[in-house]
Structure formats: structure tokens, C-alpha cells
Amino acid sequence: MKFDPVEPGVWPELVYPAYKSTVKRGPLQPNLRIAAPIPTSRNIQAGPHILLPNDTDLTLHGKGGEPLGEKIVVTGRVTDEDGKPVRNSLVEVWQANSAGRYWHSRDQHAAPLDPNFYGLGKMLTDDDGRYRFISIKPGPYPWGNHDKAWRPAHIHFSLFGNVYAQRLVTQMYFPNDPLFDYDPIFQSVPDEAARQRLISKFSLEHTVGSEMLGYEFDIVLRGRDATPMGL
Amino acid sequence: MSKITTSQTIGPFSHEAWQWLADAGLPGKLKTAEHSIQLSGCIYDGDGNPINDAQVEAWTPEGAGLETEQLIPGLRRMPSGEGGEFSMRVPAQQAGRGEPLAYVTVFARGLVKHQFTAVFLEDDAGLAQSTILNQVPEERRALLIARRSGDGAYRWDIRMQGENETPFFDYV
Numbered sequence: 001m002k003f004d005p006v007e008p009g010v011w012p013e014l015v016y017p018a019y020k021s022t023v024k025r026g027p028l029q030p031n032l033r034i035a036a037p038i039p040t041s042r043n044i045q046a047g048p049h050i051l052l053p054n055d056t057d058l059t060l061h062g063k064g065g066e067p068l069g070e071k072i073v074v075t076g077r078v079t080d081e082d083g084k085p086v087r088n089s090l091v092e093v094w095q096a097n098s099a100g101r102y103w104h105s106r107d108q109h110a111a112p113l114d115p116n117f118y119g120l121g122k123m124l125t126d127d128d129g130r131y132r133f134i135s136i137k138p139g140p141y142p143w144g145n146h147d148k149a150w151r152p153a154h155i156h157f158s159l160f161g162n163v164y165a166q167r168l169v170t171q172m173y174f175p176n177d178p179l180f181d182y183d184p185i186f187q188s189v190p191d192e193a194a195r196q197r198l199i200s201k202f203s204l205e206h207t208v209g210s211e212m213l214g215y216e217f218d219i220v221l222r223g224r225d226a227t228p229m230g231l
Numbered sequence: 232m233s234k235i236t237t238s239q240t241i242g243p244f245s246h247e248a249w250q251w252l253a254d255a256g257l258p259g260k261l262k263t264a265e266h267s268i269q270l271s272g273c274i275y276d277g278d279g280n281p282i283n284d285a286q287v288e289a290w291t292p293e294g295a296g297l298e299t300e301q302l303i304p305g306l307r308r309m310p311s312g313e314g315g316e317f318s319m320r321v322p323a324q325q326a327g328r329g330e331p332l333a334y335v336t337v338f339a340r341g342l343v344k345h346q347f348t349a350v351f352l353e354d355d356a357g358l359a360q361s362t363i364l365n366q367v368p369e370e371r372r373a374l375l376i377a378r379r380s381g382d383g384a385y386r387w388d389i390r391m392q393g394e395n396e397t398p399f400f401d402y403v
Contacts, residue, residue: 002403003232003401003402005401006233006235007233010233010235011237011238011343011344012238012239012343014235014342014343014344015342017251017312017345019339019341019343022339022341022342022343023277024276024277024278024280024341024391024392025276025277025282025339025340025341025342025392026341026342026343026391026392027346027391027392027396027397027399028277028392028396029396029398029399031346031347031399031400031401032366032367032368032398032399032400032401033366033400033402033403034363034366034367034400034401034402034403035362035366035399035403036362036363036400036402036403038254038292038330039334039347039402042292042401044290044295044303044305044306045295045303045306046303047302048301049302050251050302066252081233081234081235088393092248092249094244094245094246094247094248094249102244102247103247104243104244104246104247106243107242107244107283107365112375115358118247119248120247120248121248122251123250144290154239156239156241156244156245156248157244158241158248164290164292164334165347165402167336167345167347168236168238168345169238169240169241169338170237170238170239171239171240181348185239185240185343186239186341189237191237193234194237195233197234197236197237197321198236198237198239202347203338219236220233220234220235220236220341221235221236222233222235224381231380
């Protein structure tokens, strides 16, 4: 595949002082543009054997019943820059529970853990590039970066694409969150349209009866001119 | 104007979700090639402090064929430890062609976009012909080369900033 330079403002700023821990961790030298055939044409092989039975239903992980919170289904298509589906590709997701607490030893937020919700999932995209998983709407949480620092509710995504250079880790947000304007992680992306693309859309089409609300989040990975599979 | 989805940090809470793949590379579970290499190092921030919540992935494309029993052949993932340390056993690629030992991806809290790099072995006779190294400014190439630290063991550190900032890549 070909990887055109990304337009200025679309990637977040690697050093963005309002997000304090970027200051000593973001590389200061520009990335080197490297032509290398393997990372742009090959990838890891992740097959269905890596999936566990409930990896796409995060509400079924508890031993004691249903988790608390607003049950949701999140779905979308993963495509490349030509709009072609990114098929059979590994997607990992993780998130806080409905109270804004992660199932993680380092999370010190005083909100309660939910014994029926860990917030961990993974899946493969289908032949149309689509993924779909069932979860609970995560809560916002404080993170100590500055006074009254609260993260807007979000779900973390890790994507492997169809070739190695398409790797992406990002966060999906929910519509109309009042915290967007105050969140330096969201705001570290200079381009307004690129920020808006991180926000999922409520979807009546994907809403399931009286069971759960639908959210749609499409993802476009870098890369164009994919070689058709099997050639 | 492309409409790509932008990046966001992995944050500090990736470990539980990412552990299944890290586990697959641990001794006892790992089913790799007979000829493999222990790659160890530390990851540091711009003050030289260890980064204790990074994730390092190492991909050895040729190695995939040598460890077909492995959960995801040719791929390792390791969270950094309290001292910023990571260590993983990767299948050895055929030497002498200047190919990296592994293509490496780095993630961390405070790193808003993952960074690609690659690591080479100092005793690979093909380093001078490496197509990747030859695209790196000469004075920075040594920063991509792991030094032999024992029998089948090599050491390579990652520095996010500073005089010895690791060269990071954007593939064309």
C-alpha cells in the first residue's frame, strides 16, 4: 500500500503542554519517512482461534449477572483511504465501567468497580470491514492532569489493519459530551474535522429493541492502493 | 483530503486488555523457533526517567513461518516494568541482509500517537546494505542497533527525546 503524508493538524501534537505527560514523552524530532516494502505490504496473521466466546459481549464477563449502566451496541466499518474494507483484521477495545472506573490496579478513582464488568474485548472485522460489540456506556472520570480534569466518556480502540503500517490506537467518544472543550487529550488534535471524526453517532438503526442503544463509529486507516487479497 | 481517523494515547490502563497477547510470549507459553534471540532494554522519557506504562510490540515477519504454533506468529507484546524495562524472545531472522531483527511499535500514556521504529543486531553482516538504515541519517543509525549482551541476548534502549532520541519512522 501507499502511505501519503498525513495533512498537518490531523495527527495530535506529540508535545501538547496542556496534556502534561506529553512534554517529556513526545518525540521532538520529526518522523523519518522510510520506504520499506514489508511494513507496507504484510501483516500479522490473527485468525478466529485467538477469540474467546464472549470477547464481543462485554456484558457477559461477570459471574454474578448483568453489569450496571446503559447497555449499548457499538458497530462500524473499518476502511482504508480508498474506502475499501479492512477485512479480517484484529480490533481490541477497553474502557471504564458505567461509574468511570477501570478494572485496573492503577486506577485510583473512588468510583466503584462493577464485579460484572471488566471492559475488555476483541474481535475481527468481517468481509465488509465491519466490527460489532456489546458493552456498557462508560462514565467520565477525573485524571488529575489539572484542576477539574475530567475525561469525556470514551472507549479505547486498538487496530491492526491489513498491513503493518496501518496500526492505529485511538479513542471513540459519544455525541454531545460537554467535556470535549475542556479535555486536552481530545484537543491535542488541531484539526476540528479530525476531532469530530472521533465522535460516534447515535444509531436508531443499530439500536436493538428494548435491549440496548446503538452507536456507530466508522474508522478510516491510512493507506491506499491495497493489493487485492490473494494476489 | 483524506479522512483518516486520528490517533489518541493508550492511556495508563491498557494492561488488562493487552495482556492476552503479552502472555502468549512469556516463557512456558511461547512456542518459538529453535534459533531465537532475547531482546531486552528500557524505555526512557526526555529526562532519562523510565517509562513504566509503555507497551512495546515487536514484529518479525519472517519469524512467523518459524513458529506457526504461536498464538500470533512473529508478534510479541510486552508492557514496560517499573524500571521501564522490557524483554522478549523473538525468532531470529536470516542474518546478512540488513533486515531488522524486529519492526517495533511503541505506545505509552502521554504518547498521543504510536511510534514505529526498528531494531537491528550489531553483528549482522548486512547492516551496511540495509535499505532501512541507509534512509536514516548516518549519525543516528547506531541508535537502532542492539548490542550483544550474552549468548543469544541483545540489549537495545528506546529514548523518546534527548540527544539520543530513537529514530522513529513514518512508512511511505
